[in-house]
Amino acid sequence: xxxxxxxxxxxxxxxxxxxxxxxxxxxxxxxxxxxxxxxxxxxxxxxxxxxxxxxxxxxxxxxxxxxxxxxxxxxxxxxxxxxxxxxxxxxxxxxxxxxxxxxxxxxxxxxxxxxxxxxxxxxxxxxxxxxxxxxxxxxxxxxxxxxxxxxxxxxxxxxxxxxxxxxxxxxxxxxxxxxxxxxxxxxxx
Numbered sequence: 001x002x003x004x005x006x007x008x009x010x011x012x013x014x015x016x017x018x019x020x021x022x023x024x025x026x027x028x029x030x031x032x033x034x035x036x037x038x039x040x041x042x043x044x045x046x047x048x049x050x051x052x053x054x055x056x057x058x059x060x061x062x063x064x065x066x067x068x069x070x071x072x073x074x075x076x077x078x079x080x081x082x083x084x085x086x087x088x089x090x091x092x093x094x095x096x097x098x099x100x101x102x103x104x105x106x107x108x109x110x111x112x113x114x115x116x117x118x119x120x121x122x123x124x125x126x127x128x129x130x131x132x133x134x135x136x137x138x139x140x141x142x143x144x145x146x147x148x149x150x151x152x153x154x155x156x157x158x159x160x161x162x163x164x165x166x167x168x169x170x171x172x173x174x175x176x177x178x179x180x181x182x183x184x185x186x187x188x189x
Contacts, residue, residue, distance in 0.1 A: 036182050038089035040082040043067055043189050047082035049089060051182045062188035065089075065181070072135055085132045088114075097129055101147065101176040103140030106130050110140040118175040147176050 049066040068078035092098040092114035104125035113125035
């Protein structure tokens with residue numbers, strides 16, 4: 001009789017563990033569903049920061065966010081810069097910090113920063129939140145404004161990071177809503 005009691009409770013315990021494990025895995029899957037991931041790929045034969053957006057049917061959509069063209073950063077040609085910046089987008093997405101892109105400074109350099117809030121300006125962007133460093137003399141707030149068009153409407157224009165030039169029509173944004181930016185960015189070629 002004691003053996004049956006132990007067997008019964010062992011079975012109930014194992015079943016409970018399986019159910020709890022399944023619930024935890026389902027909860028984690030629901031949290032990550034719809035969450036974009038970032039990687040360096042190519043668009044039009046050029047290095048590009050691309051967002052992969054999972055779809056409800058299990059497929060994914062690729063959206064090009066930045067095409068890397070500038071050689072102005074010594075030691076960091078587009079082929080090297082693209083994976084570094086794309087990984088910073090991914091890291092900040094994973095920590096939950098990539099809700100907005102705001103302008104800032106890091107070690108006296110103008111930068112674009114990941115932020116949970118749509119603050120107008122971060123004077124000292126923490127190293128972990130720096131998405132990309134701009135060129136000396138670049139205005140990070142101007143870069144934010146140039147990125148802004150995609151946050152308002154669907155755009156067929158991709159941000160092309162060139163030496164001191166960004167070919168995107170601008171709005172008057174202080175911060176970029178990342179989910180809207182991704183949603184309205186063009187599909188990857």
